[in-house]
Amino acid sequence: MASRLSVPAFSPERFAPTPARPLRAKSRVLEHQTDIQPHRHDWGQFVFSMTGAVRVSTDGIQAAAWPAASATYIVPPSRAVWIPPGLVHAVTAIERCDLRTLYVGTGLLEGDAWQVGRVLEVSPLMRALVLALPALPDPLPAEAADDAERRRGIEHLVVIELKRARALALGVALPQDARLRRLCEAMLREPGRHAGLQAWAAEAGASPRTLSRLFREQLGTSFAQWRSQVLLAHALTLAARGRPMSHIAAELGYASASAFTAMVSRTVGMPPRRFFDHA
Known part of the structure; x- marks a missing residue:
């Protein structure tokens, strides 16, 4: 690093x-x-x-x-x-x-x-x-x-x-809890390092159940919803550099461009290319 x-x-x-x-x-x-x-x-x-x-x-x-x-x-x-x-x-x-x-x-x-x-x-x-x-x-x-x-x-x-x-609406909320804050900062630096809460929880030394509760209490959202906002912010930056969709998907940890497209469409209600043009 x-x-x-x-x-x-x-x-x-x-x-x-x-x-x-x-x-x-x-x-x-x-x-x-x-x-x-x-x-x-x-x-x-x-x-x-x-x-x-x-x-x-x-x-x-x-x-x-x-x-x-x-x-x-x-x-x-x-x-x-x-x-x-x-x-x-x-x-x-x-x-x-x-x-x-x-x-x-x-x-x-x-x-x-x-x-x-x-x-x-x-x-x-x-x-x-x-x-x-x-x-x-x-x-x-x-x-x-x-x-x-x-x-x-x-x-x-x-x-x-x-x-x-x-x-x-491109801001990402950050928690006050020190343990969850360290995890969120790590995800902001390398959002594609782990895909699921289980792997992030193991790295943080906490149980997935504890982290899920902290996300709800501190940020009023789920881990998956918060991570989607982080991925969208990073994807927008990569798209601004002219990166093709397949490269953006791979850098953010998705196995395929279609999986990344499904995440964006589910989160913002429109496909990635339209979202990048709109946002």
Whole structure:
């Protein structure tokens, strides 16, 4: 297994939004298996990758859709994660990625929907707008009048695009119980290592009955349902790289593409190709 590298957050206070600059962009290249340590800040954050998939994990807030207070989001470049102000979060590079972050000042996005973390679509226009914003820390250089006017116009369009972005149910709830949390983290890293609860239970040193009870109590779902959501998230990332269906099925531990297709159709009510196009 490749060694992991844990790095601190990239000086978020030097990119803090202000009334004069309510949107701040920054960029960072992360190598495969690099983790940005958990941190929080007083402003909202829109995070995605220009290339490569990332995993964003959050903690410390109660999402209305899940009984757990923690969640993880596995997203390809066509998707992004919204992180509300004050929410503890960490980022992991599933593969080498060009990470982009947009800090959003208080008051730009209001309403209950912006109080919880979620996955959003990234339109081609949104990607272009974020790239057009200067990714510079404080102290900022002086701006010419024309440059300032252009920046304010871009910021206005970014907020419009954020409000229009469609939310996608691609988050996976995480438990508070330490033993089940370790198991879930292992499944997130290698979802295709074991197919059934019996094998995962043996690895965790617990009985299948105990783990089934913990999934119900901690996450309000069954092991099979939770694992299906993890597999879908990883499958979406692989599909975004152009992997054929047979390769995706094999990497996720399915004996055949038809077995994988049956799982996706049963879970989301549509075949994989339609789901990938839709999601």
